[in-house]
Structure formats: structure tokens, C-alpha cells
Amino acid sequence: MAFAGVLLLVVVVAFGCWLGIKAFDAKSNLEQARLNAQQAKDALLQGNTDEATRRADNAASHAQSARDATHSLPWDVTAAIPWLGTPFRTGQQISDVVLGLTADVLQPSARTGTALSPDRLLQGNRVDVQLLRDQEPTLSELAEASARLDADAQSIGDPGYLSVLEDARTQLQGQTADVASLLENTALASRLAPVMMGADGPRTYFMAFQTNAEARGTGGLLGGFGILRFNDGAPSVDTLATNRELVRASAPVDLGREFADQYGFANPFTDFRNSNLSSHFPYAAQIWKSMWEQESAMGIDGVIALDPIALSYILGAAGSVTMPDGEVVTRDNVVELTESTAYSRFPTDQLARKQYLQDIASEVVKKMTGPIQSPRALLDALGKAVSERRISVWSSSPEEQAMLEETPLAHVIPDDPAPYAEVVLNNLGGNKMDYYLDRGIEYAADGCSGDTRLSTVTIRLTNDTPQQPLPDFVAGAPGIAPEIPIRVPSGTNVASVKLLATKGATLVSALASGQKVPVITSAERGHPSFEVQVAIPPGKSGEISFRLSEPTSPGIPRVPIQPLVDNVIPKVSVPECSS
Structure with missing residues (x-):
């Protein structure tokens, strides 16, 4: 009886060691696969197809090793145990997606990238539109494969009590979403660019x-x-x-x-x-x-x-x-x-x-x-x-415009309910003072527990006009129309500041430098629009804050930036709600 107990203990310990070895193999190989996959994607974006191919091959090798470890006998047995096996089932799903990402997307993408290298695509001042068109079926297949893998990644189960797998799942989901978006845009370009660049006529x-x-x-x-x-x-x-x-x-x-x-x-x-x-x-x-x-x-x-x-x-x-x-x-x-x-x-x-x-x-x-x-x-x-x-x-x-609107080139106000905060400035002075304008934009919102939530969009504007005098054409304020005269000191930045908000949002209050201000309310393409007009003297700053009640709509929050002289990176603190 004692011998049987010892034997059982030895078997359990051996099984645990075996499982531990496989867990270590899975973890290290998944980390290497993810690292090499990211490097492969970066190399593709830089047009370095040789490096992309090498990194994609390394990623696939590590991904296969990780999948072998997570589908080994001790792992399969443990994964079948209720509750205890939850993170092991998550690990299997992660390894399956990583292997698919590397073998079905990154490796063929690297091969296609070689065919579409910049040196082949651009000859002198001419784009080889036929070469791009010839690769369209392959690029579309890759886009479809990456979309399927992204869907698989988003559906990976909760790992339960193992938080380290939660981090791995989140990182993988972000990575697959980025790759899917990149390949979707590339496939669109292969369909759209040839015809728009004269492949079928001037x-x-x-x-x-x-x-x-x-x-x-x-x-x-x-x-x-x-x-x-x-x-x-x-x-x-x-x-x-x-x-x-x-x-x-x-x-x-x-x-x-x-x-x-x-x-x-x-x-x-x-x-x-x-x-x-x-x-x-x-x-x-x-x-x-x-x-x-x-x-x-x-x-x-x-x-x-x-x-x-x-x-x-x-x-x-x-x-x-x-x-x-x-x-x-x-x-x-x-x-x-x-x-x-x-x-x-x-x-x-x-x-x-x-x-x-x-x-x-x-x-x-x-x-x-x-x-x-x-x-x-x-x-x-x-x-x-x-x-x-x-x-x-x-x-x-x-038909072409519909495809363009799926890319970053179209600059459309979108027709969907996802969280949205677009700040639009229009110069009301009829001058050139926006060369000296610096902006800061922040969009923050509460959690996803109710049907609506409070949100705040804050815009900080600084007039960095130099000390030396500027020509009247630059610093004067004739206005944007003769019938709308403006009288302000030279060098003042006079602007319409408009917020296009999430569909269904309502205004709670609007403050300019801490004081309530009148707001022009309207709508554009289904989005509520809230506008205030401000004057910022030379060397001064101003802050406009819109406090809103908006639907807790699903989707990634977006803050499109108006392309002015400064380059703004908005601060976004908006939880992404599920449907």
C-alpha cells in the first residue's frame, strides 16, 4: 500500500515536472514568436523584406514549438480539468492564433513584400501599377486570413486565475488587430491605386x-x-x-x-x-x-x-x-x-x-x-x-470613394456610434496667426456601467506670437467676411473652436478659462456640434472645456487631429465599452 502511495506521488511529481517543462517551453517560445512577429511587421513597413522574411521565419519556428508544448499530453490533460484547466485552455488558444499569424499571414506577407519592394514598385518617377494590380488577389487573401485570425484572437477565453496570460492575451489581440488593419489597407490600395493612377486610362x-x-x-x-x-x-x-x-x-x-x-x-x-x-x-x-x-x-x-x-x-x-x-x-x-x-x-x-x-x-x-x-x-x-x-x-x-472611406486618406466625419471627439478650429481673424498656435487636446470619460456616461473634452490653445512686430496681413484681424468685422489687438488669435462629439451626446456645460460661455449648437453628419469663439492675445493661453453626457457606445474612441502647423498627440482616457 505504501509502495502504491509512493508510486502515485512519483507519478504526480513527474507529471508536474513534465507540465512545468512544457509550460516553460510554451512561455519562452510564445515570447520569442511575439517579438519576432512584431519585428517582422516593422521590417515590412520599412520596406526591408529580407529582414521581414528572416523575422517571420523565426516567429513561425517559435510559434510551432509553443503550439507543440501547449498541445502536449500533460497540457491536454490539465486543460480538460474544470476551473484548474482554464488558463491552460487559454494558452492553447493563444498558441493556435500565434502560429496562424506567423505561418498564414507574416511569412506569405514577407514573400509578397519582396515582390512589392519599393525599388520594384517605383521605377524612376513611375509607379508600376500593373505589378500592384497583379498582387491584389494575394493581398486580399492575406487580408481575409488576418481578419479571421483577429476574430479568433478577440474570442480567446478569459485565463481565470493566471494574470500573466491575461497580459499575453491583451498584447496578442492588439497585435492581430494592427496586422489586420495594415493588410486591409494594403489590399484596398492594391485595388484602388492602379485605377486612380491611370492604369485604365489617364x-x-x-x-x-x-x-x-x-x-x-x-x-x-x-x-x-x-x-x-x-x-x-x-x-x-x-x-x-x-x-x-x-x-x-x-x-x-x-x-x-x-x-x-x-x-x-x-x-x-x-x-x-x-x-x-x-x-x-x-x-x-x-x-x-x-x-x-x-x-x-x-x-x-x-x-x-x-x-x-x-x-x-x-x-x-x-x-x-x-x-x-x-x-x-x-x-x-x-x-x-x-x-x-x-x-x-x-x-x-x-x-x-x-x-x-x-x-x-x-x-x-x-x-x-x-x-x-x-x-x-x-x-x-x-x-x-x-x-x-x-x-x-x-x-x-x-465606387472608388467608398473604398477611400475605408482608409486614412478620406478624412470623413464617420457615420457610426463609437466614442468620438473631433476638435475643429477655423480662423475668424482672416490672418495668418495659426502659424504660432499650439494645441493640447484631452478626451476623458467615465466607465461603461450605465447607458450614458459623463465625458469631458478639454482644448488648450497657446498663442506663441514672437515679440517682434508682424505685418498687418499676418497679425491684423479683417475677419472672414466684410460684414463680420473684428476689433482686437494686433497679434490676437481669434478662432472658432468646434467640437464634433459622439452621436447622441448632449452638452452639460462649456467653460472658457473657467467661465461659462455661450455655445452655438448644431449637428453635422449625425454628430452633435458645439462651438465657442475665443480670442487669445499674444503670449497668452486659453482653455476650453466641454462637459458632455454621451452614450456608452461600443467601439474604440477616436480623436482625429486637424492637420495644422503643430503636431498634436491627444490624451485619451476613455474606456472601450463592449456591445
């Missing part, structure tokens, strides 16, 4: 240059424009003009009663300066398209907008340009030249200033559309500009 686009020293909803005032053409992936620009070409232009388009009620006072269809007060880019795009078609009788297939900061990134990749007078325009000075220096250099001569800015635009466009020495650097620069919302795209084709 395309023509209105290319807007936004001057975000004077804030508008989509970024900045329309300062100038060009006509960009694509033919079988090769770009060319045959028209560059200042905004004076649109002084008498009008846009006979109907954007609905809501738009007219909210923005009609500023004559957006006949005054290009106020054509993009809304942050919903398709509105501005349709107005600009219509204005140019009325002026030129030229058909337009879409609209692309970018700002001087995006141009600085492009110059960083393509190289500097030299003006006819010898002045060198680089990634380091193009923003200051176009948004500050030009106004001090030509304080009263608007024609000379506009010509100077057009000359810079002309040289930069030549560089952009000429041969590219480093395709990888250019793609990195464009990616950075897109991530900061500094490039916007709209297509006149409803």
Missing part, C-alpha cells in the same frame, strides 16, 4: 495646397493649386496657379440643408477662402472640383490636398530644390518660408508674395514628379504625412 486631379497658417476645417486656407495627371502610373503637373484664379469662381453644388444652415453665412460656394470650413473633406473637394470645372471647362476625376509639412517630408526624401535666384528650399525651411517668411518678405505686395509661393510650389512639384533616387524614403515620407492626416484624397467615382 486621370486628372485638382491638387490643393493648404496654408495651415490660417486654419480651416480640412487643415488650412486654399493657398494655391495644381492640376495633377496620372497616365499608367506616371505623374505630371501641367497647371500651377495661385488662389487668385478662383476669386470669381462659384460652385453650383448642393451639399444639403444641414451644410447650408451651418456654413452658408460664409458663402462657401462663391468664396474659396471659406470653402473648407467643414472638416468633412468630401465637401471641400466637391466645391473645389466644381469651381475649377466652371472656370476651366476641364473634367476632374478627384481632389488631392496636402500642406507644407507634407511637402517638407517629401523634400526630405526627394532632396532640396534651388530657386532661380539661388535660394535653396529644403525639408528644414520650406514650412517657415511658405507660412512665415513669405509674409515678412512681402508685407504689402500680395502679388509678389503669391508669385514667390507659386515659384516654390513649381520647383517642389518638379522634384516630386521627377525621378526618385530612394523609393523607400519617399514611401516613408508619404506614410508619415498620411499618418498625420496631412494628405487627403477624394474621388468623383462613388
